[in-house]
Amino acid sequence: MPVLPLQARSRVLRLASLRHSQFLWAAARRSFSGAGPGLHLWAENARREVFARLHGLRKSKATPQEVLFIVSECQRRQLLKDPRDWVVAMSSLGHVGLWTDTLALFEAMHLETAVAVHAFNATLSAVQRAQQWEAAVALFADIERYSLTPDTVTCNALLTACDKGGQWQSALSLLERIGPTYHLQPNVVSYSTTLSACERGRAWEHALQVFANMNGCEISPDVVVFNATLSALDGGSRWEEALTLLEEMNEIKLKRTLATYGSAIRACGNAFQWEEAVELMRSLQNRQKPNLIILNLCLDACRKARNLHAALKLFNDMQIESERPDMLSYTSLISACGYGAEWQLAIQLHEDALMTGQPDIFSFNAVLGVCRQASRWEESHRILEGLLLHGLSPSMPTYKALIAACAYAMRWSDALSHLRALQKSDSLYIGAARGKEDLILQFGIVSKACAEAGLASRSQALVDEAEFAAAAKGLAGRLPREWISVLHWQAALAYFQRLKQAIDRDDTEEGVQVVGLADLLLDAGQDTAAMSLLLEAQEAQIFSLWQKTKKADILDLHSLGPGSCSAAVAEAAVSAALLQLAEKRAFRATRGFVVVTGRGLGSLRTSPLLLPAISSFLSQLGLDIRQATGFVFVPRRSLHDLWQGVKRSNECP
Secondary structure (H helix, E strand, C coil): CCCCCHHHHHHHHHHHHHHHHHHHHHHHHHHCCCCCHHHHHHHHHHHHHHHHHHHHHHHCCCCHHHHHHHHHHHHHCCCCCCHHHHHHHHHHHHHCCCHHHHHHHHHHHHHHCCCCHHHHHHHHHHHHHCCCHHHHHHHHHCHHHHCCCCCHHHHHHHHHHHHHCCCHHHHHHHHHHHHHHHCCCCCHHHHHHHHHHHHHCCCHHHHHHHHHHHHHCCCCCCHHHHHHHHHHHHHCCCHHHHHHHHHHHHHCCCCCCHHHHHHHHHHHHHCCCHHHHHHHHHHHHCCCCCCHHHHHHHHHHHHHCCCHHHHHHHHHHHHHCCCCCCHHHHHHHHHHHHHHCCHHHHHHHHHHHHHHCCCCHHHHHHHHHHHHHCCCHHHHHHHHHHHHHCCCCCCHHHHHHHHHHHHHCCCHHHHHHHHHHHHHCHHHHCCHHHHHHHHHHHHHHHHHHHHHCCCHHHHHHHHHHHHHHHHHCCCCCCCCCCHHHHCCHHHHHHHHHHHHHHCCCCCHHHHHHHHHHHHHHHHCCCHHHHHHHHHHHHHCCCCCCEEECCCCEEEEHHHHCCCCCCHHHHHHHHHHHHHHHHHHCHHHHCCEEEEECCCCCCCHHHCCCHHHHHHHHHHHCCCCCEEECCEEEEEHHHHHHHHHCCCCCCCCC
16 A cells, blocks of 8 residues: 655645534534533534644644634634634634734624733734734734733734834833833843844844843843843944853853854954954863854954964864864855965865865855955956856856956956946846945946056046946936045046035045045055145045144044044045144144044954054154054154254154
């Protein structure tokens, strides 16, 4: 006798269950038409068996049509007598995603009998399960129409709907109103759901506040709460706060899970703290063997910190410990090769990856990105051939790497060919607005390659085509903010001069473009033009470098954009400021000259980059300097000697 496959047997059993239920329904209906007490008791048991089978369909992964059929028959045959029957029916509909049918059934219950808060909660849960947060909010707002008062389960269901809908502000507002408005005490689920909403919204500050409020209410947080808070901190790169939370878990003897370590390691990695990330992994190894996800997170932390040596060591340790790297492991390691343009190593790793697993578009794009940094256009073309042989389609990052690799290697015709291929591909429709901006930027990169090859007319034609494309693709004729930085310096200067007429003095984006153009001019050896540009921008009040006080003239480099100002631009700005001081002799009225560089919190490894660069620059000018956290001070006497041509010995702080 042939044996049916598991899926077929399951289907047959469900159909048999449905037919048996029809027999039970008939018996149940007869029982309510005046039959004797014995038969009535038997039929009541049959009715209960119908709902038991409804529960069984939920566990057996029944289709929405099957559940809807049974619930509809129950309603049509008037078998929904007890409020619990209604709740079972509503929960069954919600379990298979039929939220509109759940709402209709709830309204039917409201017309036939008094509704209970449990039925309302089941309906609200069905709506939130379907990720219909707006409908959930509307239903909750209508609760008084049913003469009901929400309980904690009701509020938690709405919090979950806000979480899934990405409405973290609404979740915070509801959590704050649970006590004062509804006279309820939020529980662990209330706080963990709100924390999850904050994590989705990258609102780590609010997540920390919610966590603190929970402790203030003397509610003991569980692992879920800690993990949700850590996930929020991971999105905000708040590694120090994440480590503090781990210590709190130790103090209350709460066991850390793999998710706990994963969030903390990711927070460290996002803040370029690769040492802390690896240390956390070592700590985990003392308790249990870390899985591949944890190892890949540590690899990614080394990549973000641009530490290829640490990434290689970790990768080798993985293989020694018999942990087979996956494609993500190889992709992270290959990407780490890009910062040092280690293209040979990247290609070798890519070939190893092809032999160990099925490659994806991300692994190909990673090695193409390394070849782009090293201007290895021939290798880029060979990798493209391999990509196509594996049946993959080039994506936007693929074309960007190919175009840049050819352009940097002065292969303008190949770069132009890839640009035309990009225009015809489907990659532009992935990422919508960002994809359109990326396409425009490729015109600028190819235009620069043409200009450097002496093809001025072709270069200008590409610039004109980019401006036309920006208008045609719905960018309101506004070119991307990075546009100036990808052009040849002469084209960038000409574009800025045209743009200057429309500059809004309060438009910070224009200030960013000024800084980008100054950086480009300095790279091209046009130092004088860069200083003139910064002075003009200062006079036009595009940004205000000076903070005039009675004690000192303060040059605030943060006005050039925290984290976006290079050392070269900062030095040009300081040179321009010194020229202004020399012309106006403004330093005679103050004690000295202060350059605010910042503490480096937005830079790699959160270590200051501008402070040592500016200190070295001023020292080379023969100025006495005093360093402190976030700024450099030059005494008035040292400035006076500079103007008089007197070179003094430098003082170290």
